[in-house]
Each structure stands twice: as structure tokens, then as C-alpha cells.
Amino acid sequence: DVRLAALMADINTSEVSVKPGEEFTMISISNYRKKTTHHGDKYTNRMKPKTGLKLPKQRENRRTKANDRERHRMHNLNSALDVLRSVLPALPDDAQLTKIETLRFAHNYIWLLTETLRMADSFGQIPDYLQQHYLPASQGCNGSPTSVISPEWDSTSTSSSWQSWDESNGFYKGGMKRFSFCILSHNQQ
DNA sequence: TAGGCCATCTGGTCCT
DNA sequence: AGGACCAGATGGCCTA
Numbered sequence: 001d002v003r004l005a006a007l008m009a010d011i012n013t014s015e016v017s018v019k020p021g022e023e024f025t026m027i028s029i030s031n032y033r034k035k036t037t038h039h040g041d042k043y044t045n046r047m048k049p050k051t052g053l054k055l056p057k058q059r060e061n062r063r064t065k066a067n068d069r070e071r072h073r074m075h076n077l078n079s080a081l082d083v084l085r086s087v088l089p090a091l092p093d094d095a096q097l098t099k100i101e102t103l104r105f106a107h108n109y110i111w112l113l114t115e116t117l118r119m120a121d122s123f124g125q126i127p128d129y130l131q132q133h134y135l136p137a138s139q140g141c142n143g144s145p146t147s148v149i150s151p152e153w154d155s156t157s158t159s160s161s162w163q164s165w166d167e168s169n170g171f172y173k174g175g176m177k178r179f180s181f182c183i184l185s186h187n188q189q
Numbered sequence: 190t191a192g193g194c195c196a197t198c199t200g201g202t203c204c205t
Numbered sequence: 206a207g208g209a210c211c212a213g214a215t216g217g218c219c220t221a
Binding site for chain 1: 207208209210
């Protein structure tokens with residue numbers, strides 16, 4: 001069968017290499033950002049116009065309304081991101097993915113689920129470890145080796161998919177921003 | 190202290 | 206005309 005597993009690695013680890021057959025382990029989550037909450041009046045002092053110029057009353061009203069709408073729009077966007085975070089595999093307590101990480105994580109997670117379905121179609125079953133650790137998303141990983149299989153998590157990379165997969169050595173190599181997701185083994189039986 | 194992340198403001202552009 | 210969307214600018218907070 002084709003075995004897939006994933007690894008969450010430290011952001012500062014520039015490369016992960018795991019040989020086929022090795023146990024996968026969580027390397028580090030020390031660089032998870034602590035959750036922070038921004039409160040409304042935290043930014044109050046930014047609400048002054050950048051220029052000291054006094055706007056005409058009508059224009060000022062329009063601008064104020066536009067600012068309110070824009071704020072509301074961004075809050076909606078953030079709410080949608082929160083919903084997205086909530087359906088991704090759980091992270092350790094007090095950790096929250098950034099916006100860009102959330103989007104990349106979601107992309108990788110969709111890839112995982114797609115791949116899982118493909119494997120189920122091909123081999124008639126979903127490997128135990130996938131069921132145990134990754135499915136369904138809402139159950140999270142509870143601190144166990146977690147997250148999503150993906151060939152790519154490099155925030156600077158625009159390449160997709162399998163380009164960094166080292167077929168000869170059987171491991172994925174890639175530059176990493178915060179996490180690395182890699183396929184640890186790929187055994188044929 | 191530098192850099193990352195974020196919220197907010199702002200003006201431009203497009204759409205209804 | 207007014208709203209939605211977008212990107213640049215700005216400044217605060219946090220962490221290494």
C-alpha cells in the first residue's frame with residue numbers, strides 16, 4: 001500500500017528529511033504564536049486622519065461611512081477565516097494560525113482529503129493512521145503527530161505539488177516557513 | 190531592536 | 206451615486 005503520514009515541524013527547521021520506514025514524530029511546536037486578541041479601542045489613536053487637512057463636511061461623512069463599511073467587511077473576512085480555522089485539524093492550545101497560514105493549511109488539508117479519497121478508491125480502505133490522526137478534521141489531533149500531508153508548505157514558493165519530492169531518497173525536502181508537512185514514507189507492498 | 194502580523198485608514202477602481 | 210473591493214500606508218503589539 002501507499003503509506004502517507006504528515007509531520008509538523010518547527011518553523012525554523014529549514015529542512016526535514018525522513019527516510020522510509022522511520023517513525024514520524026512531532027519535532028516542535030515551540031514557534032506557535034500565542035493567541036492574541038485585539039480589542040476595539042486598541043487602535044483608537046490610529047483613527048485620526050493621516051494628514052492634518054480638514055475635509056469638507058460632506059466628504060468627511062462619506063469617508064467615515066466608507067471606513068465603517070471597510071471595517072465591517074474586514075471583520076466579516078476575519079470571521080470567515082475563524083470558521084475556516086475551526087474546521088481544520090486542531091492545533092495545540094493557545095496557538096492560532098496566521099491568515100496566510102490558515103489559507104495554506106486549508107489548501108493542504110483539502111489536498112489530504114482528496115488524496116485520502118483517491119486512496120480509498122484505489123485500495124478499498126483508508127489507512128488506520130489516517131483515520132486515527134486526520135479524519136475527521138473536527139476531532140483534531142490532540143497533540144499527537146498532526147496536520148496535513150502536503151508536498152508544499154513553503155510560503156515563498158509558488159510551485160505546486162510534487163516538485164520537491166525526492167523520489168530516490170523517499171522523503172520530501174522543502175524550505176519551511178512555520179510548518180512543514182511531508183510525506184514520511186512511501187512503501188510499496 | 191528588527192521583523193512579522195495585524196487593524197485601520199485611505200483613495201482608486203469597478204459594479205449595480 | 207453609493208457600495209464593494211483592493212492595495213498601499215501607517216502604527217501598535219509581540220517575539221526572537
